Amino acid sequence: MKLTILTDNCGGDTFFAEHGLSYLIEHDGERILFDTGHSDVFIKNAQKLGININNDIETVVLSHGHWDHANGLKYLSGKKLITHTQSFMKRYLKNDKRRMLGIELSKEAISKKFDLVTTEQPYKITNNIIFLGSIPRENDFESKTTMFVDKSGEPDFVPDDSALALIQNRELIIITGCSHSGICNIISYAQKVTGILDIKAVIGGFHLKQNNEQTKETVKFLKQLEVEYLYPSHCTELEALVSFSIEFGIKQLKTGRQIVIL
Numbered sequence: 455m456k457l458t459i460l461t462d463n464c465g466g467d468t469f470f471a472e473h474g475l476s477y478l479i480e481h482d483g484e485r486i487l488f489d490t491g492h493s494d495v496f497i498k499n500a501q502k503l504g505i506n507i508n509n510d511i512e513t514v515v516l517s518h519g520h521w522d523h524a525n526g527l528k529y530l531s532g533k534k535l536i537t538h539t540q541s542f543m544k545r546y547l548k549n550d551k552r553r554m555l556g557i558e559l560s561k562e563a564i565s566k567k568f569d570l571v572t573t574e575q576p577y578k579i580t581n582n583i584i585f586l587g588s589i590p591r592e593n594d595f596e597s598k599t600t601m602f603v604d605k606s607g608e609p610d611f612v613p614d615d616s617a618l619a620l621i622q623n624r625e626l627i628i629i630t631g632c633s634h635s636g637i638c639n640i641i642s643y644a645q646k647v648t649g650i651l652d653i654k655a656v657i658g659g660f661h662l663k664q665n666n667e668q669t670k671e672t673v674k675f676l677k678q679l680e681v682e683y684l685y686p687s688h689c690t691e692l693e694a695l696v697s698f699s700i701e702f703g704i705k706q707l708k709t710g711r712q713i714v715i716l
Contacts, residue, residue: 455627456480457713460499461491462687466708470495474522475688481620482582487514489631490526499709517631518615524557535568536585538614544605576647582621589635589643595671596636619644626650630658632689638675653681655715659688665697673701
């Protein structure tokens, strides 16, 4: 599996950066664009690496319907787009309902631009690449609070938050956008869906802000699994990253970096 960071919060070398996430994933004979950030930065960084997104990529996976993962869709068309059924809901910041956090394009507009596949069930892109759909929220320490509301003012726990499970050598590589559903919940569900317990790597946003009880429980969970490669990024903020650095010796991910897991 090869993963190229096209967009993340931190720039690397001569690459651009923005608040957002976009990965190019190469696995099982497929090249998949996972999220798009919120501008055309992912396309510009890809060009610097000799990658033509419009010509070289046929499938886009959207982890959830937040602006910083999805607004880059307006720079693409004519591709298969896989996402959760509820990714197109209207959503706002709880303390500032003027600030819309959802996707800029409507579902109708996206349906005209893409071959749209929406699902709440696990969806096999290939035998070894699975979009997980709805993530059951079963543990007692994740997804218990939210900063978001829907158009009715009700709490929005981002029910569309999903991830990819990649199978390689009878082990799992988990790739997530923001983990609003909880990175541990995601891993547990990926194990259930695939029947594979061994976790080789976990990559993406963990949505952890402080070194609080949730972060400590997450560290404990990942240690018990003996995850070999751990790459928290994007919405994993400094205090939580420090904790991961102490416990796992991680290094900060930056745009332009490529990760190869054999």
